[in-house]
Amino acid sequence: MLKIKNLKISIDNKEIIKDLNLEIKQGEIHALMGPNGSGKSTLSNVLAGKDGYNVTGEILYKGEDLLKMSIEERARKGLFMAFQYPIEIPGVNTINFLKSSLNVVRKSNKKEALDTFEFLDLVKEKAKVLNVNGSTLNRHLNVGFSGGEKKKNEILQMSVLEPMFAILDETDSGLDIDSLKIISNGINSLRSICRSFLIITHYQRLLEHIKPDFVHVLVDGSIIKTGCSELAEELEKVGYGNKE
């Protein structure tokens, strides 16, 4: 699904990611853990296609050169990033945005656009799993949403778009225990043998709900250790410092 080879990312001559190699196969869940400033969000931004980074190395997504694709091309080909800080967009209605997004992705995959009724049925079903109420969907995109509502909205978008590869950038940060459970259920409901996840997190608590196949520890721009889900539990006890 995703193959990263010798990836280096820098901003203004400051190297953030130093020679990163990672392979995520179809159906796998990988967790990327690490302290603040280790380069986790930089990596997810580059995977989603954000400008402003100097990138060398190779990223293959479903066998194609990801770095040559535009931001929207990546999304249309099934790559999704749940933002750490979802952007507020006043004047854009949440549900209309979701409909535009879904239909543009469907169109590029040669599927027919959903009409309003089909779309509303789909959203209602997905929103129920995440305990998102209808009034949230009629508000402007992320404007005045609480931290939990913003994160739920990201996962709702993910469950409506049904991506092939999802990056969850610190989706658990700022969530209370109940919201964490609801969001984890939402993510687990999307687990499938053809869908892969890269879960970026500081803490083990999300991984108590979503069991990853692999855990990688990113420190200072390099993966210093890879293991199975027990590694996350170990990190919780000893911290990142002792792993260096």
Add this chain to the structure above:
Amino acid sequence: MEIKNNYKKVISLKENSVLNYNLKANSSACLFFCDYAGFITEINVNLDTNSSCELYGFFKNTNENTAVITKVIHKGNNSKCDQDFRFVNKNSISSFKGLISVPKHIKNCESHMTNKNLLLDNTSQAFAKPELDIKNSNVVCTHSSTTGTLDEDQIFYIQSRGLSYQESVNMLVEAFYQDIKSKIVSTQIDRQGCRLTGQ
């Protein structure tokens, strides 16, 4: 023109114009200026006792220069006015000059003026001159003007959901005047021939 009751209108002009509205006591007006660009529009409003007026304008300028000059004079006690003029400029220049005037003997007036400008490229400019001429302290008046460009983070977010750069820009431009558009809809004005709300 003289307004005695409740007047609502979407105004679309084809030339430079001077428009005068005299609101008589207890009357109200709601005026939307849209669907045109490239002209100078001068709007003079005189407000009598207990009258209220709302002025909204939205101008999408592409390779054209648009100017709006408003002059709102509170001539009666308890008169109210809200004005909100927005310009989106692509290789264009917009100018907005607004004056709110409250004479010394007029009491309990409320008047607000908002101007927002969105510049879509480096060649565009927006000039704004909001002015208050208030001669007594028994009023509530505000004025504001902001000018900005599109937010790259917002564009990235929209693109990351599959929309192209141009589709993202169009969505943000629509969002920029969305609240004025929804006001036209909620005011239930006859919108025949109004492209702004026909979309």
